[in-house]
Amino acid sequence: MIEPDDDGWPDKYSDPRDRPHPDILRITVESFDDAFEDTLAAVDAVADGNLQPAVVSFATVGDLRKILTDRRIELLQTLMDTEGAAESISALAEALDRDYKPVHDDITLLADYGIVFIVEDDDRSKRPYLPYERIRLDVELTASGSGEEPAAA
Structure with a gap:
């Protein structure tokens, strides 16, 4: 058995291009509890043989907006247009x-x-790599009287 290295992946996966990746990256705004529940559901689905999207979650809409600026979205689109690399x-x-x-x-x-x-x-140049075919932003806004905590901007 191949032992995980410092990043938790087996050594044969030290290059992210060699790791298995789903076609979709889902970027969400959700609470820690909701993200945790979604992770558990995804683990169960993967155990059943169903490939799930990769997920990156932010606590608030404001946090997401700080990271996904127009310039960074343009950068991601350009990477996707060049087949991810x-x-x-x-x-x-x-x-x-x-x-x-x-x-x-x-x-x-x-x-x-x-x-x-x-x-x-090998030549020590750094290459950005985006393994996903699609990125889906999943931001749910709810009414403040719905019993759920609304996403904060």
Whole structure:
């Protein structure tokens, strides 16, 4: 059996391009309890052989909006248009007609949240990698009198 490395994945999956990924990334705004329940349901579904979307959850709409700015959404769309991988962060910055540093910072932030991955090639260049065919934003707003806590902006 292959033992997990520091990131919890077996060594054979040290490159995120080698890991199994679903076609859809679902980005949600939900409470910790709801996210936990969804995770348990997804684990059960996967155990039954049903592939589930990857999920990144934010506690509030405001938190989501801080991370998914218009510029970062444009960056994600550009990555998706290049089949999920750019030659390098520099090439991505050029395709976006933006300076390298803000694109690097955006990629690093999105990677910190598990939305994209950074792959380091043999020549030590860093490549952004987005393994999903679709990203679905799932934000549910409820009336404040519904008994549920409304999403905060």
